[in-house]
Amino acid sequence: MKRYSAFAIAREAARYHQGWERAWAAPTPKAHYDVVIVGAGGHGLATAYYLGKNFGITNVAVIEKGWLGGGNTGRNTTIIRSNYLQDPSAAIYEKARSLYETMSQDLNYNVMFSPRGVMMLAQTEHEVRGYQRTAFANALQGVETKFIGPEKVKELCPIISLDGPRYPVLGALYQARGGTARHDAVAWGYARACSDMGMDIIQQCEVTGVRSEAGQVTGVETSKGHIGCGKLSIVVAGHSGQLAEMAGFRLPMEAIALQALVSEPIKPCMDVVIMANTVHGYMSQSDKGEMVIGGGTDGFNNYTQRGSFHHVEETVRALVETFPIISRLKMLRQWGGIVDMTGDRSPIITKTPLGNCFLNGGWGTGGFKAIPGSGWAMAELVAKGEPGPLAAAFGMDRFVEGRFIDESVAAGVAH
Amino acid sequence: MLILECPYCGVAADETELSPGGEAHLVRQGPGSSDQELESYLFGRKNPKGVHFERWRHSYGCGKWFHAARCTMTLEVFATYSAQTPVPPKNVINAIKAKRPDWEGWT
Numbered sequence: 274m275k276r277y278s279a280f281a282i283a284r285e286a287a288r289y290h291q292g293w294e295r296a297w298a299a300p301t302p303k304a305h306y307d308v309v310i311v312g313a314g315g316h317g318l319a320t321a322y323y324l325g326k327n328f329g330i331t332n333v334a335v336i337e338k339g340w341l342g343g344g345n346t347g348r349n350t351t352i353i354r355s356n357y358l359q360d361p362s363a364a365i366y367e368k369a370r371s372l373y374e375t376m377s378q379d380l381n382y383n384v385m386f387s388p389r390g391v392m393m394l395a396q397t398e399h400e401v402r403g404y405q406r407t408a409f410a411n412a413l414q415g416v417e418t419k420f421i422g423p424e425k426v427k428e429l430c431p432i433i434s435l436d437g438p439r440y441p442v443l444g445a446l447y448q449a450r451g452g453t454a455r456h457d458a459v460a461w462g463y464a465r466a467c468s469d470m471g472m473d474i475i476q477q478c479e480v481t482g483v484r485s486e487a488g489q490v491t492g493v494e495t496s497k498g499h500i501g502c503g504k505l506s507i508v509v510a511g512h513s514g515q516l517a518e519m520a521g522f523r524l525p526m527e528a529i530a531l532q533a534l535v536s537e538p539i540k541p542c543m544d545v546v547i548m549a550n551t552v553h554g555y556m557s558q559s560d561k562g563e564m565v566i567g568g569g570t571d572g573f574n575n576y577t578q579r580g581s582f583h584h585v586e587e588t589v590r591a592l593v594e595t596f597p598i599i600s601r602l603k604m605l606r607q608w609g610g611i612v613d614m615t616g617d618r619s620p621i622i623t624k625t626p627l628g629n630c631f632l633n634g635g636w637g638t639g640g641f642k643a644i645p646g647s648g649w650a651m652a653e654l655v656a657k658g659e660p661g662p663l664a665a666a667f668g669m670d671r672f673v674e675g676r677f678i679d680e681s682v683a684a685g686v687a688h
Numbered sequence: 689m690l691i692l693e694c695p696y697c698g699v700a701a702d703e704t705e706l707s708p709g710g711e712a713h714l715v716r717q718g719p720g721s722s723d724q725e726l727e728s729y730l731f732g733r734k735n736p737k738g739v740h741f742e743r744w745r746h747s748y749g750c751g752k753w754f755h756a757a758r759c760t761m762t763l764e765v766f767a768t769y770s771a772q773t774p775v776p777p778k779n780v781i782n783a784i785k786a787k788r789p790d791w792e793g794w795t
C-alpha cells in the first residue's frame with residue numbers, strides 16, 4: 274500500500290494524479306476463511322482490522338450485501354462522546370473515543386476527527402440532577418466531563434437561545450474531548466487497512482443462510498455461493514435479528530428507523546455539538562457548513578431505511594426554539610437507517626449458542642462513536658473465544674440474569 | 689405516516705394520534721416461570737422483516753389498545769383487530785395470505 278502524505282499529493286500533482294492506487298481490492302470469494310465477518314459497516318471492518326493488528330489473524334473475509342459503509346455507518350450524524358453513566362459503557366466508549374484521537378495516524382487515512390466538544394443540555398430540574406450525577410460518575414470512571422452553567426453554554430455556543438419558549442437552558446453536561454468525525458472515512462480507512470493486510474472485503478454479496486454442524490458454524494450461504502469459515506462473526510446492526518434467525522437463535526433486539534437531515538451550507542456559526550434531549554433534537558455543523566440534524570426514532574418495528582415526516586417536524590421544531598437563527602434555513606436532504614435497539618439500550622457483544630459464532634450488535638442509535646472500541650473488543654472475543662474486560666459485561670446472558678447496563682437515560686435522545 | 693383504523697371507534701387514525709406498543713400476542717410469564725421464559729417474555733422478540741403483529745393504542749382518540757398486522761419492510765397494513773384475542777383471528781390471517789402467499793403463517 275502506498276502511504277498517503279503531503280509528499281504523495283505533490284508527487285501525484287506533478288504527474289496528473291495517474292499514480293493513485295485503488296484503496297481496496299475487489300476480490301472474488303475464496304472457498305474458506307479462518308474468520309468470516311458479516312457486515313462491512315464500521316463495527317465489522319474495525320473487528321477485522323483489530324483481528325489482524327492485535328492478533329495476527331488475516332485470513333479474514335468481510336461480507337457486505339450492499340456497499341461498505343452503506344448501512345448506519347454512512348447514515349449517522351457522527352457524534353462522538355463517552356459520557357455514559359454505567360461503568361462498562363464508560364470503559365468501552367472511552368476506549369473508542371481515545372482510539373479516535375489517533376485513528377487518522379494509525380490508519381494513514383484522514384478521518385477528520387474533530388474534538389470540538391459535545392454539550393447535552395439540561396432543560397428541566399430532573400435533567401440538571403441527572404447530568405450532575407453523570408458528571409460525578411464520569412469523574413470516578415476517569416472520563417473527563419463537567420456540568421456547566423447557562424452562561425458557559427452561551428459562551429461556547431453564541432447562537433443558542435437560553436430561554437426558549439418551553440424549556441430554559443439550565444446548564445449542560447459538557448465533554449470537551451467529544452466531537453465528530455467523517456463517517457465514510459472511518460469505514461474507508463479501515464477497509465483500506467484491512468485490504469492491505471490481505472483480507473477480502475466482498476461487497477454486493479448477501480448472506481442468506483448459516484450452515485452449522487453439531488453446534489458449530491461451518492460456513493455461510495451467500496448470493497455468491499457458499500463460503501466456509503472457521504469462525505463466524507455477525508456484525509449487521511439492524512439486521513442482527515435476521516442473521517440470528519439464520520443461525521437458529523433469537524435476540525433481545527428490535528429494528529426501528531432513525532432519521533437525520535442536513536440543511537443548506539452556511540457560514541461557520543457553531544463549533545460545538547449540541548444535544549437537547551428534553552425538546553428532542555440535536556445539531557452540529559459539518560465542515561461543508563451544513564447543519565447536521567437528528568432527532569427521535571420511530572416507535573415501531575421498521576426495516577425501510579426511511580423516516581416519517583412528523584418526526585422531521587418534531588425535530589425541527591425543537592431546534593428552531595433552541596437555535597432561532599436556523600428558522601429560515603432550507604433543508605437539503607433527509608434519510609433513515611435501521612437501528613438495532615436492545616431492552617437496556619446497551620449493545621450486545623456476545624458468544625452465541627453456536628460455539629464458533631459471535632455477535633456484535635444492538636448499538637442502536639449511538640454506535641458510530643463506539644466503532645474502534647467495539648472492533649477492539651470484538652476482535653478479542655473472536656480471537657480468544659472468550660470476552661476480554663471491555664466486552665465481558667455485554668454478553669446477551671445479561672437479559673436472563675437481570676444484569677442490565679441501563680443507559681436509557683444517558684442515551685435518551687437518538688444520537 | 690402510518691394510518692391505522694381503530695377497530696373500536698372506526699376512526700382512520702394518523703400515526704400521531706396513536707402510540708406504538710410493540711409485539712402483540714406475547715404470552716405473559718409470571719411467578720413460577722423459569723429465567724429463560726421471563727427473559728423471552730420481557731425482551732425476546734420476533735422482530736421479523738415482513739409480517740408483524742403488534743399492539744397500538746388509540747391514545748388521542750378512544751384510548752383503547754388494539755392490534756395491527758403490518759409489514760415491516762413495506763409498511764403495508766393488512767388489518768387491524770380487537771386486542772381481546774390471544775391469537776390473530778382467521779380473517780386477519782386470510783387477509784395476509786391473500787397478499788403474501790409465501791408467508792409461512794402465524795407461529
Ligand SMILES: Cc1cc2nc3c(=O)[nH]c(=O)nc-3n(C[C@H](O)[C@H](O)[C@H](O)COP(=O)(O)OP(=O)(O)OC[C@H]3O[C@@H](n4cnc5c(N)ncnc54)[C@H](O)[C@@H]3O)c2cc1C
Nearest residue numbers: 312314316338344345346349350352480610640641642688
Ligand atoms: C440517522 C442516524 C443517526 C445516528 N447518529 C449517530 C451519532 O450521532 N453518533 C453515534 O455514535 N451513532 C449514531 N448512529 C448510530 C450508528 O450509525 C450505528 O450504531 C453504527 O453505525 C452501527 O455500525 P455497524 O457497523 O454496526 O452497522 P452498519 O453500518 O449498519 O453495518 C452493518 C452492515 O451489515 C450489512 N448487512 C446486513 N445484513 C446483511 C447480510 N444478510 N449479508 C451481508 N451484509 C449484511 C448492511 O448492509 C450494513 O452495511 C446513528 C444512526 C442513524 C441511523
Ligand SMILES: [Zn+2]
Nearest residue numbers: 694697746750
Ligand atoms: Zn379508537
